[in-house]
Amino acid sequence: MKAEFYKYQGTGNDFVMIDNRQDIFPKNNTKLISQLCDRRFGIGADGLILLENDKLSDFIMVYYNSDGSQSLCGNGGRCAVAFAHFLGMIDKETSFNAIDGLHYASIDGDIVNLKMGNVDEVKEKPTYSFLDTGSPHHVQIVEDLEEVDVKRVGAKLRYGMYGKTGSNINFVSESKDGAFNARTYERGVEDETLSCGTGVTAVAIAMHKMGKTESNTVFINMPGGKLTVSFDTQNGSYSNIFLKGPAKQVFKGEVEW
Numbered sequence: 001m002k003a004e005f006y007k008y009q010g011t012g013n014d015f016v017m018i019d020n021r022q023d024i025f026p027k028n029n030t031k032l033i034s035q036l037c038d039r040r041f042g043i044g045a046d047g048l049i050l051l052e053n054d055k056l057s058d059f060i061m062v063y064y065n066s067d068g069s070q071s072l073c074g075n076g077g078r079c080a081v082a083f084a085h086f087l088g089m090i091d092k093e094t095s096f097n098a099i100d101g102l103h104y105a106s107i108d109g110d111i112v113n114l115k116m117g118n119v120d121e122v123k124e125k126p127t128y129s130f131l132d133t134g135s136p137h138h139v140q141i142v143e144d145l146e147e148v149d150v151k152r153v154g155a156k157l158r159y160g161m162y163g164k165t166g167s168n169i170n171f172v173s174e175s176k177d178g179a180f181n182a183r184t185y186e187r188g189v190e191d192e193t194l195s196c197g198t199g200v201t202a203v204a205i206a207m208h209k210m211g212k213t214e215s216n217t218v219f220i221n222m223p224g225g226k227l228t229v230s231f232d233t234q235n236g237s238y239s240n241i242f243l244k245g246p247a248k249q250v251f252k253g254e255v256e257w
């Protein structure tokens with residue numbers, strides 16, 4: 001089978017995107033997904049995304065990490081909106097389905113603003129916070145972010161603290177301009193990525209919950225670029241959470257499987 005694919009990136013979190021409205025992709029073939037995401041033997045990406053038809057919304061985003069596992073991807077969601085816009089499936093606003101349910105989003109040029117699910121619980125521990133923003137996230141403040149061996153320490157915490165299911169691991173430090181700097185070890189990629197949308201969302205909420213910021217709009221600098229998270233909060237719960245930033249098409253090609 002020969003198929004057209006597109007490559008997208010959202011603040012350096014990169015994805016192979018396939019229009020699967022005709023049901024062409026063999027979704028059970030995990031080996032194929034990892035091979036397409038392999039940076040030496042394939043196209044290379046942190047994940048693979050299929051856009052499919054949905055009865056309830058404009059489309060379904062089916063997201064796979066580079067190892068073939070599934071979860072919600074915030075940057076992937078933003079890139080899927082940009083891809084759907086490129087394909088002419090949506091105009092400036094959309095609602096689409098993902099593994100955690102319906103998401104509203106808007107697009108203006110290459111900026112995509114994606115509504116995330118509500119967060120009702122943030123587990124606060126002495127040295128870290130844990131919360132689910134569609135994917136599970138451990139958020140830990142560090143003094144020197146540059147010095148952290150994200151892959152080694154992230155893997156140790158991901159497997160050591162969270163067992164078989166695992167968690168994504170985020171390291172964060174305060175920036176002088178009132179923003180936060182963060183780096184993420186991603187479960188399913190099993191490495192540091194340049195950005196993680198659900199991770200950035202988790203960092204923003206954890207910093208607010210800990211009293212590190214009083215603002216309802218939080219700016220996060222990731223190695224791959226800047227993202228903005230805004231939200232409403234009441235009695236320790238967070239709603240109307242939006243993740244905003246660029247999502248760009250990088251190239252297109254043809255692949256055979």
Ligand SMILES: N[C@@H](CCC[C@H](N)C(=O)O)C(=O)O
Pocket residue numbers: 013065069070071072073074075076135136168186187188189195196197198199
């Ligand atoms: N890159 C993503 C997160 C993808 C899911 C994650 N690796 C997991 O398996 O939990 C994002 O932008 O949110």
